[in-house]
Amino acid sequence: MTPGTGLTMSDITFVAGRTLLDDVSVTFPAGKVTAVSGPSGSGKTTLLSIAGGLLEPTSGTALLDGQDMWTGSGDPRPEVAFILQVYGLVPILSARENVSIALRARGVRPADADEEAEAALARFSIADLGERQVEELSGGQMQRVACARGFVVGAEVLLADEPTSELDEGNRAVVLGELRAEAARGAVVVVATHDPAVVDACDLHIALDEGRVLR
């Protein structure tokens, strides 16, 4: 992938009942892992949602290589992949299917998608859980499936919201390694977290508090 300039968010304000983001301007460069930290309710998830085109800012713009991230429907652009804090797994699909469907949505043939999904699950040591239904997985296992799904598509922008909250140290290291690999590939990688260890492992750090950038 040819690295772009990055994802630029300018003068972003988002009001939904209360002001969740207040005049935030940040740039997430391609090829780097940027951490966005802050206490609960500081606006991390909102910032990632606007960055990924899930939300339209009340004011301001979010652009990727000059293109607006907001598509008008609330669907993310095809270049964007998410690892959601709530995982966003589809209960009617198995663990492997949850991963492979992300590839199939991008035009990968079913057989190839299944193969890549197996490999992705294997990287997170959950290949043996491929046939399990989502509801049979523990919280940490679901998080690893969500991570595998986010990493497998090779997106231009990867937005990960608390991707290690339920993982042990070993698996956290795997996730951080994958994030690093994505950045090395030239993707824009943003991680929302309140884990200091994760912040330390990232290239850049943006701190939010009550919807404002502290640094």
Add this chain to the structure above:
Amino acid sequence: MSRVLRGAWSRRGALTTLVLMTLVVVGGAVVVLQFARAAGTSATLAAPLLLLGAVAVPSIGAELAVARREEIGLARLRGIHGLRLWRFLLVEPLLAILLGTVAGLAIGAGGTVLATGGWLDDAAAPLGHTALLTAASTAGAGLVIVALGAAAALREPLAVQVSTRRRPRRATTLTIFLSLLVIVGAGVAAYRSRSAADEPDLLVLLGPALVGLALGQVAIWLIRIFARGFTPVTEKRGLGPFLATRRLARADDLVTPVRLVVAAAVVGSLALTGAVSVDRWTDAQSRVESGGPRIIDAGDGAFGAQQLTERLDPDGTHLLATALVRNEERLGERRAYVDATRWDAVVGDFYDGTAAQAASNAVPRLVGAAAPPVVSATRFTVTASTLRIAPPQTYTAPDGTTFTPEPLGSVDVQVDYVAADNRSASTAVTLDVPSVGARATGSVRVRDCADGCAVTGMRVGRNTESVFENSEFVVLVEAADLGGLDLLDQTWSPDPSSLETAANDRFTRFDPSGTFVVNRPDGLQVDLLPNTALALLLEGLDEPVPVLVADVEDPLALDLSGDDRVVQVVGEATTLPLLGSVGVLSDLRTAALGSGPTVPSTEVRIVAGEGTPQSLLDQVEQATGSTWRPLAAVRTSLDQANGGAQARAYALTALACALVALLALGAGVARHLRDYRRDVASLRVLGIGLGTARQAGRAELLTLTVLVAGAAIAGGWLAVTLLLGGLPLLSLPVASLPLDTSPRAWPLLVPAALAAVAVVVVGGRARAVRTWTTRPALLREEEGR
């Protein structure tokens, strides 16, 4: 209480479903009970409704418990256990059930007014003890079932209950066992329905619902298996079909209520088929029983009715007399008489297309060779002369005196008849003809024959004034005129019973082998019997009576008074007009020949054909003092007499079952709607658009609709074939047409179509994906809760 109400408000979705479900079950049961009571039929056909209600409610109980999982966990942490915990759990559903019960009673009362007013043309009675008891029992059972459904939640580990993660409900061993039990129950119900001859037991009554639930469960298993097996195929057809098969294989919102939808459709098929069968039976049976388009009761005597038709309709094109002896306890003597000479003209094609058509076409063959002499008379005049009489005997007394008494040469000529008012009567003329060649004429007034009477016989006897006399006396009756009718135009023969009586008299040496009656051109020669009158029989009484027979071994030809005649079977049929499937049909005139009065148990009617002038109808009404009943009125009274309202009661049950199924379907969809929208949002995050989600929804709905329709048709056919014959839809009268309960197309197709429409409409709303309600940001908002 305010906390309870606040809690109830937060769970208003599930509780509203519980209220509505209770309302429908209680209301439906009350309507069926009250309607059945008003119609005098059985209310047991409401059983399927109670079963479906019992199946629908547990999921509501489980849902309530899941919704309160954290509360239950916290309560347990606070040390609330046992009965206190149950009370804590059940107070909300109890309030909902009570509300639903009260509303159901009100709805039931209102529904009863509509049903009885519309179908029975009757005012509704107040709610009886049975209805109130049923409502209370239903409420109690509902609470128990809700409690059982919630029991699984109480048994969960405390850690799970206080966890924020939701755990899915799995099919437990008990659920699988109950599913198999339903299938077995359906089979047993079908077996018992076909083998039991008495009133159906509870299992048979529940049979339609069991068959529907069983077929519905099989349909669910087929959906799951089909979906799992079909997944590899769908992988080549894009994400839409793939997602559809996955949802069919694993989701609960639309698939699980299929069981109830199919069950309701099966009950509906049974109700519709039953209603159609009863309707057709009533229509056909009323035709068989009535004899024509319009009938009127015509008093006690068949002869009088026949005379009335002759008088008012001499051409024989509009009116026809009939007589029916039902004899439901001695079917071998069940018989009917019709005026066969008028049958074709009056009845015409009334029986075309019915089971009695063949017999109706054969009625003209019943006309016999002879008919009774009928006359309106006020005088009876006889002329007779003596042909032979024993000469006077001279007797010598002991004192030597001799005396020669005059011979007893007095003859009584009596005519017997049946009057138009069905009373038998006779009148006699006494003539003195004491010597050979002596001639005399006598005349007497005749009572009861002014409106017409049928001559049944004559008697000629010696008037001995109680003196013993057995000498020869032969007379010639030269004339016997009854109101202008010359009785000597008939051919007379001696009644063997008179000869036998004379022969049995040990004081006379009587030889019964002689010739006692000679029909001469100049009169009737009669050799009078000693000490008894000689009864004379009309010619034709020993002629065979043509009859049509239905299912009678050794048929008897009985005249109107029940006496034997010689029988000649001219045809056999499965169904006879007036009689139905058992009996003997003969011509009224032929049966009246020589007959005494019509037996009291006979139902005598006059039939009016199509196009009979109103003036003629009015005359008949005036003459009989009765009112005409059209075929529709016969149909209605037949329907009421044999419990035809039962089919309507079952239709009410089916309607309530449909509402239960619709509620369950809607509740299932509503329960999972948020999850479905969340799933679509998750797919949109991955780049799978609304178009694909809609395509998946359509594929899922199409598959479900086809399977539901197929299961409903198959279940309906099975239920009708195996169970309908055993349900008490009608109390068939003796010798009636059989009730045809075979499956018909539209009663199977309509409920299946309605079930399919319900799935499409409710499922369509569930799968209606809109941009805003399935936006990916929904997932972000969820996390903020």
